[in-house]
Amino acid sequence: MTRAGFVGAAGLALVLVASAVEADLADYQGAWLLSGRDCAEVYASAGRGSAFKKPLDIFAPAFVISGKQLRTPMASCRIRSIRPLADRQRLLLDCANGVAANEVTVLIAAAPNGALRRYYGEQDPTGVDYQRCAR
Template sequence: MGLGLCIAVLATGTGARAQGNLSAYQGSWLERGPECAEVFSDAGKGTSFKKPVDIFVPAMIVSGNRLKTPSASCRIKSVRPASDRQLLTLDCANAVAGNELRVLMAPQPDGSLKRFSNEQDTLGTRYERCSR
């Protein structure tokens, strides 16, 4: 999914405001399928995507007010409540373009994270935390 995590399935506040609401999102996240060790590498500076990067793996890393997918890097501009979910406004860029995107997510009681394609999506896509 790569930037597809942000674009294909995927107000304005300050970065500091967004960062204050992001504690439940911090870390590396992976949709079921591959193992965390196949996708992520823990380096001295933190977690990164293993090389060569598989741009199609449904994974993301949230660090501070940054969200990275295998093919895009985003700044989280704001986080706002949206019913039982949160609306994240992202400023994303990849090798080809930059876009502002809106993503619906919700931390789950079991520590997982769900991403929703739109307001009508009742199931969401589940992501498991690999590391903080």
């Protein structure tokens, strides 16, 4: 294979992986908040989606997934991969905030009530539910 052919094949592989990640994240797109909290206290409408209200509550248990990005009040993350792990999905994130950048692993699953359940580790049997505030 020529160098140009190899580069083209590698580029196509990256596009296919990126498309697969976005397809796997389709059900998780939107603004999420810990169940039992009021979405209006954390989010404001921003055109087609939601944005964190100003002034920002840096401790709000909330996040927004848009495409391959996950944002919290304090960090911005790129979703590198999503892989099944038993009845859950393992998201591998590259996150950065004003102080540091690091790799983060998150375990999530769709809950029967339409919520998103986040688990704190593989041994966590219950997790916590997040309600969707907006798509």
